[in-house]
Amino acid sequence: MTVKQISVFLENKSGRLLELTRCLGDAGINIRALCVADTMDFGVIRLIVDDPEKAHQALKSAGFTVKEAIVFAVEVDDRPGGLASVLKPLVDQEINVEYLYCFLEKAGDNAVVIIRVEEAEQAIGALKAAGFRVIPPEELYSM
C-alpha cells in the first residue's frame, strides 16, 4: 500500500526548479503532488508522479541527485478536524510523522494527504484499523 516518492536535491539557484519540471515534462511525466523543503543553501523537492521509475531515470540522466522514499497516501475527511483525526491513531502508536503534504486531486469528497514516517507498514495498519482508507499506489498514480 506504500507509494514511491521521488526526492531531488536542488541548490537554491534561480532556474533549477524550472529545469527540473521541464525535464519531467519532456519525459511525459505528470506531477501529482509536490512539496519543497528548503534551507538557506539548498532545497529538497519531493514529488509524487504518475510513473516514478521513469521519472527517476529521466532526472538521473539529466544530472539531478535523486532518491526514492517510501510514503503512503490516506483519505481525509474534508472538514475541520479531518487531518487531526488521521494523526491521532499514529500518535497513539508513537509513530512520528516526519512530514506530510496534500495531494492535488480529491478522492470523491475527501482530501488526500501524503505522509512520511519511518514505520510505514505499521502506520498503514493503524490507520486502517481506525477506519481510514489508504489509497493503493496504482490508484494514486492515475488519480
Added chain:
Amino acid sequence: MYNPQIEAMPRNELKELQLERLRQTVKRCEEMVPFYRKRLRDAGITWKEITSLDDLRRIPFTTKDDLRDNYPFGMFAVPVREIVRIHASSGTTGVPTVVGYTKNDIDMWSELMARALVAGKTEKSDIVQVAYGYGLFTGGLGFHYGVERLGASVIPISGGNTKRQIRMMVDLGTTVLCCTPSYALYMAETAEEMGIDFKELKLKSGIFGAEPWSDRMREKIERILNLSAFDIYGLSEVMGPGVAIECEHKQGLHIFEDAFIPEIIDPDTGEVLSPGKQGELVFTTLTKEGMPLLRYRTRDISSIDEGECPCGRTHVRMRRVSGRTDDMLIIRGVNIFPSQIESVLMNIEGLSPHYQLVVDRVGGLDILEVQVEVTEEMFSDRVRGLEEWEEVIQSEIESYLGISVKITLVEPRTIARSEGKAIRIIDNREI
C-alpha cells in the same frame, strides 16, 4: 633505479659533486648573466670564494619578480642561438616568465625524468599516457622526453578530451598514467559515466603532480583508479617536472641532488631552517646552462628529510608540498592551506573528492566557505539528513584545523573540473 651510480651515490661523494657544480654554476652566472654579476658583486661574493656548500648561504635569493624584471631573455646564461627550447609560465598573475634550455639541459631533464619514471615503477615495456598539457607548459614535453629516454612507449595525448583519454586507455592498454591528480579524478568520473570500470584497465602506476595534493587524495585515487599513485614535483623556472619524485616507499620525494641543491627557509626572515623544519623550498640549479638559478624561492611549503630511505637512493627527500606561500589563507589568524582542508574532507567517508573554497570578508572578518558536492550516499528526502552532513564536515574541519567554516552543499558536477591544475580557491576578499 635508472641511474644507480648517481641515485645511490655515497653522500660524501655527492656533496663533492655538488660543490664542484655549484662553483661552476656561480661562475657561469657571474660571467654570463649581468643580473647575477651585479647581485653577487653587491653581496660582496665571487665564485672563487665558494669553497664549501655552506658558502651558498652568502648568495642572495632569486625571486619570481627577478625573472619578471628580466623578461624575456635577461636571465639566460647563453646566447639565444644556443637555446633549443623555450617554455613559459602562464602569466596569470602578471608578466609571464620565460625559461630557455640548451641541448644539454634537455638531455639532463630527460635523464631526470627517466629516473623519476623508474622510481614510479615504469619500465621499458610500459605504455605511458602523458595527459599533461603539451605546449608552453613544461608538463607534457618534460614527461614525453623522459619516457622516450627510458625507452617505454609514450602516448602524447596531452590534456583534455577526457572521453578520448579513456578510450585510449582501454584500446591501447595504457599501463602508466601521467597527469594532475585532480584530472585523474575527473577521468575516473568520466569513465564511470561511460560505463568503464578502471579495475578492468591495465593501469598499474600513476605519476601525478603540478598541484598540491594530500595523502588522503592519494588513497582515493589509488582506490578508484586501481593503480599505485606517485607524487612528482617540479617547476618550470627550475626545470619542469622531475626535480623530485617519490619512490615505492612514498615517504617523501627524492630530490635529484646531483642537479639541484634544496634549502628550506623561513619565508618571512629568509633564515635557513634545519632539516625537518617546515618552510619555503629554495633551489639552486647545478647543471643548467640555459637559465641557471641561484637560490630560487619557489613559494612552495615543504621540509627536508635527510634520513636514509630503504629504497637505497641517497638523495634527500622533501615532504610533499602542503601548499604555496601565496595560497596560504589566514582565516581569523589561523594559517590554512587548501590541502589541509582537502585532507579532512577526504577522510570523511562518502564525500565527493571535488571541493572548492571561497574566501570572503564580511565586516572585517574572513569567512571561509567550503563547497562540497552532494553524493547519492549523502542524499535522502530528509532535510535533516543533509544538515547533519554539513554539521559533520564542519565539526571535522573545526576539530582538525581549529577554524570554523561554512559548509555549502552543491549539486553534483557543479564544481568546475580541471584538465590541468585545479583552482581550489576563489578569493573574494577586497583587501
